[in-house]
Amino acid sequence: MTDRNIHEDRGRIQVSGFDSDRVRDREPISDWTDESSGETVGRWRRGFRKFKRNRSAMGALVVVVVMALASFFARPVEMFGVVVQPFSLAPYDPTTILYLGVDSSVNVYDPPSWQYPMGVDGSGRDLFSRLLVGGRYSLSIGFIVVGLTASFGLIYGSISGYYGGNVDELMMRIVDTIFAFPGLILALIIVAILGGGYWQLVLAFSLFGWAGYGRLVRGEVLKIKENEYVLAAKALGARDRSVVFRHIAPNAMPPLIVLASLNIGSVVIGVAALGFLGLGLDPSSAEWGTMLNATRSTLIQGPGGQIPWWATVYPGAAIFIFVMSMNMIGDGINDALDAQQTGVGRGGED
Amino acid sequence: MSLQRFILKRTLSIIPIMFGVSVITFGMFHLTPGDPVTQLVALNPDVSAAEEAALRERWGLSGPVWEQYLDWISNVLVGDFGLELQTGREVSDIVWSRLPETIALGLFGWAFALVIAIPAGIYAAINKDNLGDTISRFLALSGISIPNFWLGLMLILIFSLYLGLFPVLAPSRQSLLSPEMLWYLILPGITIGTASAASIMRVMRTSMTEELNKEYVTAARAKGLPERTVILKHVLRNSLISVVTLAATLTASIVAGSVVVEVVFNWPGLGREFIDAINQREINVVMAITLFTGFFVILANLVADIVYAALDPRIRYD
Numbered sequence: 307m308t309d310r311n312i313h314e315d316r317g318r319i320q321v322s323g324f325d326s327d328r329v330r331d332r333e334p335i336s337d338w339t340d341e342s343s344g345e346t347v348g349r350w351r352r353g354f355r356k357f358k359r360n361r362s363a364m365g366a367l368v369v370v371v372v373m374a375l376a377s378f379f380a381r382p383v384e385m386f387g388v389v390v391q392p393f394s395l396a397p398y399d400p401t402t403i404l405y406l407g408v409d410s411s412v413n414v415y416d417p418p419s420w421q422y423p424m425g426v427d428g429s430g431r432d433l434f435s436r437l438l439v440g441g442r443y444s445l446s447i448g449f450i451v452v453g454l455t456a457s458f459g460l461i462y463g464s465i466s467g468y469y470g471g472n473v474d475e476l477m478m479r480i481v482d483t484i485f486a487f488p489g490l491i492l493a494l495i496i497v498a499i500l501g502g503g504y505w506q507l508v509l510a511f512s513l514f515g516w517a518g519y520g521r522l523v524r525g526e527v528l529k530i531k532e533n534e535y536v537l538a539a540k541a542l543g544a545r546d547r548s549v550v551f552r553h554i555a556p557n558a559m560p561p562l563i564v565l566a567s568l569n570i571g572s573v574v575i576g577v578a579a580l581g582f583l584g585l586g587l588d589p590s591s592a593e594w595g596t597m598l599n600a601t602r603s604t605l606i607q608g609p610g611g612q613i614p615w616w617a618t619v620y621p622g623a624a625i626f627i628f629v630m631s632m633n634m635i636g637d638g639i640n641d642a643l644d645a646q647q648t649g650v651g652r653g654g655e656d
Numbered sequence: 657m658s659l660q661r662f663i664l665k666r667t668l669s670i671i672p673i674m675f676g677v678s679v680i681t682f683g684m685f686h687l688t689p690g691d692p693v694t695q696l697v698a699l700n701p702d703v704s705a706a707e708e709a710a711l712r713e714r715w716g717l718s719g720p721v722w723e724q725y726l727d728w729i730s731n732v733l734v735g736d737f738g739l740e741l742q743t744g745r746e747v748s749d750i751v752w753s754r755l756p757e758t759i760a761l762g763l764f765g766w767a768f769a770l771v772i773a774i775p776a777g778i779y780a781a782i783n784k785d786n787l788g789d790t791i792s793r794f795l796a797l798s799g800i801s802i803p804n805f806w807l808g809l810m811l812i813l814i815f816s817l818y819l820g821l822f823p824v825l826a827p828s829r830q831s832l833l834s835p836e837m838l839w840y841l842i843l844p845g846i847t848i849g850t851a852s853a854a855s856i857m858r859v860m861r862t863s864m865t866e867e868l869n870k871e872y873v874t875a876a877r878a879k880g881l882p883e884r885t886v887i888l889k890h891v892l893r894n895s896l897i898s899v900v901t902l903a904a905t906l907t908a909s910i911v912a913g914s915v916v917v918e919v920v921f922n923w924p925g926l927g928r929e930f931i932d933a934i935n936q937r938e939i940n941v942v943m944a945i946t947l948f949t950g951f952f953v954i955l956a957n958l959v960a961d962i963v964y965a966a967l968d969p970r971i972r973y974d
Contacts (some may be wrong), residue, residue, distance in 0.1 A: 483676030486950040488912030620807030630801035
């Protein structure tokens with residue numbers, strides 16, 4: 307018996323540590339499986355998992371969600387005459403002047419008390435209610451503007467980077483030109499020309515705000531289009547449009563998302579700055595920057611010589627906390643998506 | 657490419673951008689309905705149609721748009737921005753008279769940013785992941801997140817009103833270089849420099865951390881150089897290059913910041929003039945300051961690029 311075995315094994319190369327079962331499970335020729343084709347999803351999922359482990363970013367996300375919900379549920383929302391959202395967290399309407407009818411003992415610039423936790427503003431309105439409702443303006447403008455500008459910048463940058471040559475030259479000169487103006491200055495001028503208002507503000511920050519995304523995406527596209535899979539798609543006869551939007555643009559997304567998340571904060575600051583300069587929304591509206599503008603002149607001497615710090619501290623702190631949280635989320639996304647790239651590289655080891 | 661050639665090429669490349677800047681500036685004000693004459697007529701209904709036409713002619717508002725543009729740009733090129741409509745003063749005089757105040761504020765902001773950010777960045781990179789690093793990173797994140805107008809108001813509230821250390825608002829006119837004026841400059845300077853300080857600190861920390869992992873650092877340490885020399889002579893020099901690339905962006909943000917900060921502190925510079933001009937619909941003044949800002953940012957970019965190319969020769973081959 308033993309003799310025979312030895313005979314059979316003669317001439318064979320012994321390979322130790324080789325697991326033949328793994329080879330059998332594998333598909334021949336290529337290692338493609340249904341599972342590995344889910345690569346794009348997997349990449350994002352891996353980034354998301356990493357983000358979830360980032361405590362400060364998750365904390366910031368909670369803050370942003372709470373602020374968004376608080377401002378949404380602050381007062382009932384009506385759309386086309388139908389009440390969409392009946393809850394009301396804010397005790398008073400942001401425009402209600404308290405000493406007229408509600409509570410005649412209230413004075414202008416009453417300090418914070420149990421009944422009015424953030425005090426009363428210069429027109430006798432409840433600051434806490436105004437602060438809650440005010441979040442609607444800043445937050446929604448921030449997200450709308452970033453959505454619009456990032457989408458347009460993605461298209462613009464993809465076209466410029468993909469076609470190259472004179473098209474690229476011209477398109478990038480336009481971006482350079484826009485970059486010569488600080489964004490706030492352009493927004494100021496647009497609002498000065500169009501007048502204040504919600505959609506005017508959106509337009510003011512969107513009209514030129516896409517340039518940064520355009521430049522970023524173009525740079526990414528220049529790198530991505532050197533990849534073999536782009537050449538393969540072209541060789542298979544894919545049209546330019548499908549090469550750009552199916553193969554190139556999706557791969558330029560991670561840095562775009564990082565920039566977008568960091569930009570929401572700067573748009574919110576910009577909106578508040580315009581409000582503070584008296585050029586944003588209606589002076590009586592509860593937008594945070596506009597609220598600061600209303601108390602600016604009385605910061606130095608309130609009635610009776612006291613300083614009404616609450617009218618300045620709270621609205622500004624709301625902007626600060628929101629922007630800080632957005633920036634922490636942006637940093638978190640940045641880390642998560644960076645890690646995803648090295649994770650792909652290390653994939654073979656584990 | 658030699659450095660001279662690079663400078664020449666890069667300098668020539670700003671010409672189309674400057675043209676674009678002038679077109680955007682002109683276009684924003686002239687492609688919108690309601691020129692200054694229409695507004696003036698709306699304010700004074702007794703102006704006759706003939707007077708209106710004459711006024712349009714005199715201010716160069718008749719004729720096709722491109723003709724108006726050529727008219728305007730040829731005046732601008734010789735430094736003539738027209739008159740301020742209400743006072744009849746030369747717009748260029750107004751800009752020149754307000755400029756020193758804004759430059760003083762911007763320079764102070766820059767100096768503050770560099771003095772704070774570079775040591776903080778070095779400290780954070782050396783003590784990576786220590787408590788000190790965590791605190792300085794948190795402060796940097798706060799610095800880029802805080803709205804400058806609110807920071808200004810808070811500084812006034814704390815240092816001027818409660819502590820009484822600083823005068824509240826700057827006087828409207830005062831000789832700029834007097835020690836008294838320097839005292840007025842501190843709070844607005846800090847306000848305008850904070851965001852830049854935070855950005856520089858973050859960049860310094862990242863690039864220093866990267867540089868510290870490179871082999872030349874190991875080599876320098878291995879040959880027995882004291883850590884101080886390694887950091888200050890080798891690592892710092894290479895990390896500062898990334899600050900140069902940031903400089904142009906930060907200059908633009910300081911220019912934009914000056915508009916807001918000058919209003920907060922009642923600082924008599926170009927930024928406040930800009931806001932006043934917008935509120936009073938002084939289009940010539942607004943256009944002049946807009947164009948000036950654009951040209952200034954372009955030049956800042958040019959200088960930053962040239963410094964970058966001089967420090968890092970690889971850039972010239974891009």
